Amino acid sequence: MLQITFGNQILVFSVLSWFLAQVTKGIIQLITEGKITLRRVLASGGMPSSHSAMVTCCAATTGILYGFDSSMFAIACVLAIVVMYDACNVRRQSGEQAKVINLILQNWNNMTPELQALQLKVLLGHTPLQVVFGAVIGILVAIVGTNFIAI
Numbered sequence: 759m760l761q762i763t764f765g766n767q768i769l770v771f772s773v774l775s776w777f778l779a780q781v782t783k784g785i786i787q788l789i790t791e792g793k794i795t796l797r798r799v800l801a802s803g804g805m806p807s808s809h810s811a812m813v814t815c816c817a818a819t820t821g822i823l824y825g826f827d828s829s830m831f832a833i834a835c836v837l838a839i840v841v842m843y844d845a846c847n848v849r850r851q852s853g854e855q856a857k858v859i860n861l862i863l864q865n866w867n868n869m870t871p872e873l874q875a876l877q878l879k880v881l882l883g884h885t886p887l888q889v890v891f892g893a894v895i896g897i898l899v900a901i902v903g904t905n906f907i908a909i
Contacts, residue, residue: 767819767904771819771903774903775898778899786804805891807845810888810890811892813838815896817835842892
């Protein structure tokens with residue numbers, strides 16, 4: 759086993775899964791657009807969901823270490839469900855609203871130059887597929903981490 763001395767496996771693996779999901783976003787951008795930008799790598803939204811990766815890894819690592827029938831796993835699992843629901847619904851709808859508002863702003867002839875330059879962030883939430891892929895990354899990091907990396 760690889761020895762890492764950062765302390766808390768749940769925290770370390772959760773952050774690692776977030777990081778891997780963010781790097782994956784950059785790789786996907788490189789493949790699809792032929793370039794990679796720091797903004798895309800660090801941004802929220804897009805494929806895969808780093809939020810889902812992180813909270814799923816937290817729940818899976820907790821379950822592996824303390825048992826899937828433990829109270830700690832139940833708490834982590836509830837948190838993961840809430841975060842993933844929010845990513846698919848609330849944040850995604852905010853992104854859809856931003857698209858509509860941006861369209862209104864682009865076509866409003868009597869706007870001041872300041873309003874015409876205003877653009878809202880469109881990529882806020884995730885599709886269910888993006889959340890699932892983020893969750894898969896989280897589970898894989900939890901399994902590999904708890905079996906091959908000693909903290």
